Amino acid sequence: MAGQTSGSPLEPTFQGYVGSTMDALLLFEACLSGNLTHVSRRPHDRERPTLIRSGNVFIYEEHSSGIKRWTDGVAWSPSRILGNFLIYRELDKPFQPGEKKRAMKRNKPESGALKTLPKPK
Structure with a gap:
């Protein structure tokens, strides 16, 4: 089945939870066989608030x-591999121009660098 035309309203291919590689493969196969419709374009600015949400x-x-490459106007974290998936997390604010888009390392104290307080007398 062909994708949606550029003039028609964009709809998600599927709404729900994709919990495994098999789930993803079933969705791809459903698109290839015409049981689900693939999208033919990215969402327009006016469509984004209603379309870009969990489960779509x-x-x-x-x-x-x-x-x-999919773009939807939402600020996403760098990708992380989880099994056969790339996982992205929605960010509260986008990266500033020129800011590195990589995960921040947690500050871990170096050995011997911990400050100890004297025992009370």
Whole structure:
């Protein structure tokens, strides 16, 4: 089944939880067989507030849609690998221009650098 046209309202391919690689493969297969519709474009600015939310899944076919990388106007963390998935977390605020987009390391005290207080007398 073909994707949505650029003039039609954009809808998620699927709404729900993708909990395993098998879940993802079933969604891809459903798109390939025409049981689910892949998206043909990114969401317009006016559509983003209602579309970009937890549970909405957007599947696109790179060649037919021309989408090489998904963008939706939301600030996301750098990706982290979890099994066969790349996980992104929504950020409260976007990175500043020029700011490195990598995870911040936690400050760990170096050995011997802990300050101890004297025992009370």
